[in-house]
Each structure stands twice: as structure tokens, then as C-alpha cells.
Amino acid sequence: MTTTLPISLTVNGHHHELEVDPRVTLLDLLREQLELTGTKKGCDRGQCGACTVLVDGKRINSCLALAVSHDGAEVLTIEGVAHGEELHPVQAAFIAHDGFQCGFCTPGQIMSTIGLIAEGQAGADPERIREGLSGNICRCAAYSGIVEAVLEAQQQLARTDRRTAA
Amino acid sequence: MTLELGPNQQPAHTRHGSSIGQPLTRRDGFLKVTGTARFAADNHPPGMLYAALAVSSIARGRVVSLDVEAAKAHSGVVEVMTPLNRPALAADPDAKDHPFMFRLDLLQNDRVRYPNQSIAVVIAQTLEAATEGAALLSPRYEVLPARVGLDGAEGFVPRGVGVGGPAVQQKGDVEAGLESARTRIEATYETPAQYHNAMEPHAIVAAWDGDRLSIDTPSQGLAMAQGRIAGLFGIAPQNVHIRSPFLGGGFGSKGMISGPQVLGILAAKLVGRPVKLVLRREQMFGPVGHRAPTRQTLRMGMDGEGRLTAISHHARTTSSTFDDFFEPAADASHTLYASPAIATSHDAVRLDTGTPLFMRAPGEATGSIALESAIDEAAHACGMDPLEFRLRNYAEVEPMTGKPFSSKALRECYEQAAERFGWASRPLQPRRMRDADGFLTGWGMGTATFPAIMFQAEARAVLRADGSGLMETGAQDMGQGAWTAFAQIAADGLGLDIDQVDFRAGSSDLPNAGIAGGSGHTATAGMAIHNAGAAVIARLADLATGNEASPLFGAGNEGVLARGGRLYRRDDESRSESYADILARAGLAEIEGRGKGAPDPASQETYAKHAHGAVFAEVKVDPDLGQIRVTRLVGAFAAGRVINPRLVRSQYYGGMIWGVSFALHEEAVTDRRSGRIQNANLADYHVPVNADVPSVEALLVHEDDPHVNALGIKGVGEIGITGTAGAVTNAVWHATGVRPRRFPIRIEDMLG
Numbered sequence: 032m033t034t035t036l037p038i039s040l041t042v043n044g045h046h047h048e049l050e051v052d053p054r055v056t057l058l059d060l061l062r063e064q065l066e067l068t069g070t071k072k073g074c075d076r077g078q079c080g081a082c083t084v085l086v087d088g089k090r091i092n093s094c095l096a097l098a099v100s101h102d103g104a105e106v107l108t109i110e111g112v113a114h115g116e117e118l119h120p121v122q123a124a125f126i127a128h129d130g131f132q133c134g135f136c137t138p139g140q141i142m143s144t145i146g147l148i149a150e151g152q153a154g155a156d157p158e159r160i161r162e163g164l165s166g167n168i169c170r171c172a173a174y175s176g177i178v179e180a181v182l183e184a185q186q187q188l189a190r191t192d193r194r195t196a197a
Numbered sequence: 198m199t200l201e202l203g204p205n206q207q208p209a210h211t212r213h214g215s216s217i218g219q220p221l222t223r224r225d226g227f228l229k230v231t232g233t234a235r236f237a238a239d240n241h242p243p244g245m246l247y248a249a250l251a252v253s254s255i256a257r258g259r260v261v262s263l264d265v266e267a268a269k270a271h272s273g274v275v276e277v278m279t280p281l282n283r284p285a286l287a288a289d290p291d292a293k294d295h296p297f298m299f300r301l302d303l304l305q306n307d308r309v310r311y312p313n314q315s316i317a318v319v320i321a322q323t324l325e326a327a328t329e330g331a332a333l334l335s336p337r338y339e340v341l342p343a344r345v346g347l348d349g350a351e352g353f354v355p356r357g358v359g360v361g362g363p364a365v366q367q368k369g370d371v372e373a374g375l376e377s378a379r380t381r382i383e384a385t386y387e388t389p390a391q392y393h394n395a396m397e398p399h400a401i402v403a404a405w406d407g408d409r410l411s412i413d414t415p416s417q418g419l420a421m422a423q424g425r426i427a428g429l430f431g432i433a434p435q436n437v438h439i440r441s442p443f444l445g446g447g448f449g450s451k452g453m454i455s456g457p458q459v460l461g462i463l464a465a466k467l468v469g470r471p472v473k474l475v476l477r478r479e480q481m482f483g484p485v486g487h488r489a490p491t492r493q494t495l496r497m498g499m500d501g502e503g504r505l506t507a508i509s510h511h512a513r514t515t516s517s518t519f520d521d522f523f524e525p526a527a528d529a530s531h532t533l534y535a536s537p538a539i540a541t542s543h544d545a546v547r548l549d550t551g552t553p554l555f556m557r558a559p560g561e562a563t564g565s566i567a568l569e570s571a572i573d574e575a576a577h578a579c580g581m582d583p584l585e586f587r588l589r590n591y592a593e594v595e596p597m598t599g600k601p602f603s604s605k606a607l608r609e610c611y612e613q614a615a616e617r618f619g620w621a622s623r624p625l626q627p628r629r630m631r632d633a634d635g636f637l638t639g640w641g642m643g644t645a646t647f648p649a650i651m652f653q654a655e656a657r658a659v660l661r662a663d664g665s666g667l668m669e670t671g672a673q674d675m676g677q678g679a680w681t682a683f684a685q686i687a688a689d690g691l692g693l694d695i696d697q698v699d700f701r702a703g704s705s706d707l708p709n710a711g712i713a714g715g716s717g718h719t720a721t722a723g724m725a726i727h728n729a730g731a732a733v734i735a736r737l738a739d740l741a742t743g744n745e746a747s748p749l750f751g752a753g754n755e756g757v758l759a760r761g762g763r764l765y766r767r768d769d770e771s772r773s774e775s776y777a778d779i780l781a782r783a784g785l786a787e788i789e790g791r792g793k794g795a796p797d798p799a800s801q802e803t804y805a806k807h808a809h810g811a812v813f814a815e816v817k818v819d820p821d822l823g824q825i826r827v828t829r830l831v832g833a834f835a836a837g838r839v840i841n842p843r844l845v846r847s848q849y850y851g852g853m854i855w856g857v858s859f860a861l862h863e864e865a866v867t868d869r870r871s872g873r874i875q876n877a878n879l880a881d882y883h884v885p886v887n888a889d890v891p892s893v894e895a896l897l898v899h900e901d902d903p904h905v906n907a908l909g910i911k912g913v914g915e916i917g918i919t920g921t922a923g924a925v926t927n928a929v930w931h932a933t934g935v936r937p938r939r940f941p942i943r944i945e946d947m948l949g
Contacts, residue, residue: 068239069232078879109232126226133676134229135445172854
């Protein structure tokens with residue numbers, strides 16, 4: 032049998048103790064073992080961004096991450112973003128602005144957007160948003176809608192933050 | 198209780214709905230933003246194994262050996278499928294019963310006829326073991342020289358191009374037209390091989406149960422795929438159940454079932470367990486189609502007033518050595534510009550590549566970039582503004598056939614887009630504009646066009662005792678918005694609010710919705726839905742108007758309106774009855790109607806049917822580095838009735854960005870010695886990313902078309918590429934004075 036290694040991961044708030052084949056990427060672990068298939072595989076070599084998830088709050092290409100190298104990490108995937116039927120502002124804005132067509136790259140786009148907003152680097156400058164999301168390819172080319180969605184979601188989140196602070 | 202309405206029958210009543218034309222957001226939006234939309238590779242039936250393809254690293258030759266023992270010895274590997282143990286098929290994968298039955302590579306022998314051809318399948322407990330097993334096969338080959346490039350073999354004239362149109366066509370005397378011309382241009386353009394590269398790699402999860410087969414795989418044509426698979430395995434089509442609720446993009450590459458998908462089914466058969474097979478990105482550069490390269494020569498003559506006297510358009514293209522698909526690029530010159538003489542011709546060479554296939558606007562896209570570039574060159578040769586030149590040569594009837602257009606709001610497209618773009622202030626000469634940063638700025642335009650095509654489709658409508666409705670058709674949503682647009686048509690067809698309609702699609706056990714291709718899905722399946730709605734409402738009206746107890750008694754079918762779940766007397770709307778009441782009185786749990794969608798042969802014969810558009814582009818070119826950026830795109834399109842403007846606009850955006858990509862980004866590069874594709878990945882095969890995409894605007898120009906179909910729908914999926922690619926090219930010329938003749942345009946072309 033193949034050697035396995037023990038790791039622990041917290042995914043969308045759920046703790047997992049796992050024995051993994053050291054060749055398994057974080058992406059394949061999520062999709063094939065934890066049945067979290069929202070995260071997509073478009074290229075398996077970090078070129079398309081469909082597999083974007085947040086690891087310890089930072090966006091990464093999960094296809095380039097070996098699961099064993101993230102022992103103890105906290106992972107957020109697309110499945111952990113909404114609260115039941117209540118969508119995250121980024122998700123709602125993607126629907127409102129038609130920021131997708133086929134929907135295959137969408138989980139990655141949304142995770143990347145959440146990461147981008149958290150990084151606080153892009154602000155309301157569409158040019159910087161485009162640059163900041165250029166690791167996520169959308170072959171349907173729903174890019175205009177994506178940028179509009181990011182701008183709106185950012186405002187929405189800022190309003191929520193102000194309310195929370197107040 | 199079934200009533201069936203044919204495609205050309207008029208429904209005997211009026212349905213008034215409000216869903217069509219509304220900019221509804223996508224009904225599948227929630228699933229797609231939460232990661233719960235289930236794509237093919239997301240399925241995981243119990244007992245499933247993983248299959249990995251081994252593909253050829255040569256373009257032509259023979260597999261001499263595979264180290265099957267090494268692969269099998271690897272922990273977790275269950276089986277290795279090669280030509281020696283591949284389960285038998287009922288049909289020869291190299292047989293071709295009709296032009297759209299493409300030959301498949303299903304391990305029928307040891308021959309290699311293109312790079313990335315499947316040569317074995319490794320099946321294992323885990324994806325990792327399957328992948329490593331495939332690597333351990335270490336194939337050895339007998340290599341033959343690869344035939345590469347547009348001059349890589351002897352040219353010949355194919356029997357048909359595209360969907361079977363004549364390779365050579367002409368009207369009038371082109372040579373005489375050129376001879377008599379005051380001004381002439383001649384130019385040769387080259388377009389590269391392009392690969393669809395949908396974000397979702399082709400994937401299949403296949404499970405056998407005796408002679409029944411259950412499949413999750415993306416398909417743009419469920420019924421065709423079902424028939425093809427049934428034929429290969431010698432089972433009844435109804436024994437093949439394909440689920441394809443979502444396609445992660447198709448663009449033509451998922452129109453036909455591909456070899457690797459069938460290999461997944463064979464692998465499942467071999468091991469007697471469900472199997473998942475997903476192509477790796479680099480494996481998509483071969484067995485799943487591509488847009489063939491072209492070399493196109495255009496010659497045009499113009500009289501002293503800038504009127505075309507002749508258009509000659511010749512295209513060379515390529516196909517594989519073993520099958521036929523010929524990009525009908527020169528046909529682009531049939532429909533747009535009036536000329537007394539037009540000649541189009543194609544020839545081709547056969548290369549060691551996978552067979553080319555339909556790729557978003559096949560022929561139209563390649564032909565358009567050359568034609569629109571040549572028109573721009575012609576306008577300049579005549580000293581005319583490119584828009585004025587196009588208007589001077591505006592086709593009032595279809596130039597090649599002389600048929601009137603079923604509708605054509607192209608003039609309005611030119612006007613609205615030019616106005617919005619600010620075209621009027623464009624200097625005629627190139628290299629006259631610079632921006633504040635010193636970048637050379639150029640403005641260019643192109644005309645967009647795409648035929649309004651319909652295929653065949655069927656739909657089934659049901660009205661239920663509770664007054665709600667059901668509409669079923671095996672339609673395919675690859676992102677164009679079928680789940681939403683068809684539900685809108687269904688709601689209006691049934692005279693119900695959209696939330697009262699249960700819409701089912703994306704499965705092969707539903708009525709055949711035809712293919713999602715040729716920009717004809719909305720028109721075709723939409724008409725089937727519309728007619729199924731008409732049929733079931735007619736049945737309902739019969740129940741009401743024939744029953745003395747109904748307030749509608751005696752109104753007759755002609756005199757009833759269906760709206761909001763009620764039937765109304767046309768002459769007296771105070772008399773009405775709900776669907777639920779009508780069905781309750783009749784004691785029926787539900788009633789059913791069926792409808793078909795198909796082109797009307799009479800109007801096909803009489804009219805030329807095309808969508809049109811105009812696209813204007815601004816580019817900026819770094820004068821020192823030659824780097825080109827598109828900064829602004831404005832398109833205006835007239836394509837008949839718009840079912841959902843939000844989704845239609847997205848289709849135009851997508852198409853226009855594909856046009857930018859055609860002009861500036863995409864190219865598969867083949868190594869001339871080995872015949873292998875050098876950039877079979879998404880870092881080196883360039884598709885636009887967010888930062889490449891400028892401000893894009895698409896204006897929806899109103900157009901009523903009474904001839905295309907009862908709903909007046911043309912199609913919007915592909916037209917955006919046409920026109921745009923040329924507009925960008927012409928803007929590059931206007932910025933720099935350099936006329937691009939090969940695509941994508943390269944920095945070195947700018948630096949001369």
C-alpha cells in the first residue's frame with residue numbers, strides 16, 4: 032500500500048483528522064475525499080484559478096498545494112461562504128451583475144474576490160480589481176460583470192462593517 | 198391526453214405572458230455561486246474508480262510497446278486498458294455513416310495519427326495511482342515524420358465545407374469586375390489553430406448496469422450523443438441515460454461525444470465498476486476538436502465611387518489525415534457587402550492533427566477577420582471612411598443569392614454604435630491620434646453577422662390539477678442561460694407566472710431539444726416549448742369551452758386568452774376560469790401537450806436570415822514597445838427578439854472578448870519537427886484574463902422578424918466574435934499605419 036501521512040484540517044469550520052497519500056493535492060482532497068466538489072479543477076497547474084480557496088485567510092491555487100504541507104490549516108471553500116440560504120454579498124453580487132455564464136470558474140472567482148477584498152489592495156479602482164483577479168480565467172468572458180460585482184460587494188461589505196463597528 | 202402541434206401550425210389562441218423580454222437573473226445562479234451546481238466530474242457513485250488517459254507524445258506513427266506490467270504493479274492500479282484488452286464495440290469507431298459522425302480513437306489499434314491521441318487508459322483506486330500508472334507505461338514508438346502547417350501536404354478541394362456547403366461558389370464575373378475596377382486591393386491573411394479551452398475539461402462518470410448505461414458528461418447535444426454511444430455499444434438509445442445539467446463551457450467542443458468520453462465508458466465496462474475519467478488540460482489539445490488554421494486571400498475591386506465591382510475570397514484550411522471538417526472561412530463574403538461579382542473558394546491540406554471541429558462561429562470568425570480587414574484596406578484605398586464605405590456597399594438583398602433578408606437592422610446598428618463610440622471625429626489617416634501618455638491611439642470598426650439557424654427540437658408541456666405547469670425538453674445550458682431563457686418562454690407559453698412553472702432540461706430522458714450550437718438553441722428549443730405550451734392550452738380550452746358549466750362555454754378555441762393561470766374569453770374578459778377549476782371539473786390530474794421546433798422550409802427558401810451587428814474598437818499601442826491594448830469596445834447588435842436582455846448582453850460581451858482574443862491572443866503553436874503542440878496549457882495558450890478586457894458595451898438594437906419563427910428569435914451566441922476581431926485589427930492599423938496580416942497580431946509585427 033501507498034504510505035499515508037496523518038494531517039488535521041479545518042474546512043469550513045469542520046475539523047478533520049485525515050490520513051493522506053502524500054501525492055494528494057489540497058484540491059483533490061477536497062473534491063475526492065471530503066466531497067466538497069464546489070472547488071473546480073480547470074488546469075491542475077495553477078494557471079486558471081478555478082481551484083482557488085482560502086487557506087488561513089489567504090487565496091491560493093489548491094491544485095498547487097499538497098495537502099500534507101497544510102497540516103493544521105484552516106480552509107475556506109465556496110461551500111462555506113453562504114449561511115444556509117443567505118448568500119455572502121459577493122455571491123449575491125455575482126448573480127445580480129451576471130458575473131458568470133457557465134459557472135465553472137465561478138467558485139474560484141468568488142473565493143478570489145473574497146481574498147482580494149480582504150487584502151484591501153484594490154479599492155474601488157476597476158483597473159486594480161481586474162489585475163487582482165487576473166489569475167482567474169473565465170473563458171465565457173464574464174469579466175465586466177465580475178468587476179461590477181466586486182465593486183458592489185465591496186460597498187456592501189463596507190456598509191456592514193460600519194454597522195458592526197457602530 | 199396528448200395534443201401535438203407541429204412547428205408551422207399557428208396556435209388557435211393567444212397567450213399573454215410577461216416573462217419574455219425581462220432581464221431576469223439566472224435561475225441557476227444560486228447553485229452556481231454556492232458551488233452546488235453539479236458538473237459531470239463532481240459525481241461520485243459508490244464503488245467508483247479513477248481512470249487516467251495515457252496519450253501519445255508523437256504526431257504520427259505506431260506505439261511499439263507499453264510497460265503495462267510496471268503500471269499494474271503500482272499500488273492502487275486495478276487495470277490497464279490497451280488495444281489488447283479493450284472491450285469489443287458493436288461499431289467500428291472509424292466508420293462514418295453521416296458527415297457529423299466523427300471518427301474516434303478508441304484504442305482500435307496501435308496507430309498514432311495526432312499528438313495527444315489516447316493510447317491507453319489506467320484504472321485505479323485513486324486518481325493519484327491512475328495518474329502515476331499512466332506515467333509508468335513509458336510508451337515506445339515507431340515515429341513517422343509529421344505533416345505540419347498550411348503547406349504541409351498536397352492541397353485539394355474538399356467535397357464540402359462547414360456543414361456541407363459547396364467549397365467553390367460564384368456569381369457574376371469576378372475577373373471582369375476586377376478588370377473594370379478603378380481601385381483594387383489584394384491581401385493575404387493567416388489565422389492560427391485555436392483550441393476551445395472551455396474551463397471545464399471534458400469529463401465522464403460512467404456506470405453500467407447490465408446493458409444499461411448511466412453517464413454524467415457535458416454534452417451540447419444529448420440526443421446525438423445518446424445515439425452515437427448506443428451505436429458504438431450496440432444497445433438501444435433509451436438504455437443510455439446521459440445527465441448534463443451544466444456544461445462548464447462548450448463552444449462547440451462538446452457538440453459531439455469525443456473519444457476520451459467513450460474510453461471512460463469502455464473503462465467502466467472493462468472493470469465492471471463505475472469509472473470517472475477527466476481530461477487533463479494538455480490532453481484537450483487533440484481529441485476534442487479545434488479551429489483549423491487558415492490562409493485567406495481577398496481581392497476586391499471598386500469603382501470611382503467606392504462601390505465594389507468584385508469580391509474574390511479564397512481560403513486554404515487544414516483537416517486531419519483521417520476525417521473531414523473544413524473551416525468555411527471564405528463563405529463570410531456571401532452575405533455582407535453588395536457586389537455584382539463574388540467568388541469564394543476553399544482548398545485544404547491534411548495534417549497529423551486531431552480533426553478540427555466547430556468552434557464558436559466556425560468559418561464566420563475566421564472569414565470575418567479577413568473580410569473586415571480587407572474591407573478596411575479597400576476603404577482606405579478609395580480614400581473613404583470605413584463606415585461610409587460599408588454603407589456605400591450596404592447589401593439590400595443577400596449578395597450571393599439575391600434573396601431578401603427576413604429582417605436586417607444593420608443600418609441602425611451602425612448608427613447607434615458609431616454614435617455611442619464617437620466615430621464621427623475619427624481622422625481618416627492612420628497614426629494621427631495619441632493619448633496623454635504618448636500611446637498611439639487608433640479606432641477601427643467591423644461588421645458582425647451570423648446566420649439565424651434552426652435545428653429540430655421537441656418539448657412536452659403539462660398542466661396540473663393545482664394549476665401549475667411543467668415543461669420538459671432535453672435542452673443544454675453551457676452558460677448561455679438555457680435554464681432561464683427557456684423557463685421564460687415556457688411561462689409565457691403556458692400563460693403562467695414563471696414561479697408556477699417547473700422547467701426540466703439537461704437530461705437525455707427528456708424530449709430531444711436538438712443541439713446547443715449554431716446560435717440556434719434558443720430559437721429551436723424555444724419554439725418547441727412555445728408550441729408545446731400552445732398545444733396544452735388548446736387542450737385546456739377545449740375542456741372549458743365545450744362544457745356548459747364553464748363561464749367559457751361556447752367561446753371556441755379562437756376566443757380564449759391564457760394569462761396568469763386563467764383562461765379568458767377574448768370578447769369579454771370578465772368571463773374567465775382558472776386552469777385548476779377547469780381540470781377539477783374534468784376530473785383530470787393533468788393534461789399534456791407536445792410541440793416541435795424546426796425551420797419553416799417555405800421561409801427558408803424565400804428569405805436570407807441573419808443577425809447583424811456593428812463593432813467599434815479603440816486600441817492603444819506603445820510606440821516603443823509595440824504592445825497593444827484594447828481600451829474600448831462598443832457593439833450594437835440586431836438579432837430579432839431578445840428573450841432576456843441581461844443574458845443576451847453577456848453573450849455579446851463574451852463573443853466580443855473572443856473577438857479581441859482572436860485578434861490579439863490566441864494561437865496554438867505546433868513544433869514543425871515533432872508536430873506536437875508547444876503551448877498546450879493555459880499559461881502559454883493565451884486567452885483573455887480580466888486585465889485584458891477593456892470597457893465593453895453592447896447595445897441591443899430592436900428588430901422584429903416575422904419570418905425566422907413565430908417568436909422572432911435569431912441567435913446571439915456567436916455573432917459577437919465576428920466584426921470585433923476585424924474592428925480591433927483595423928484599429929491597430931489606424932493607430933500605427935501597420936496593416937496586420939497574420940493573427941494573433943504580434944509585437945514584432947508592430948515594430949516592422
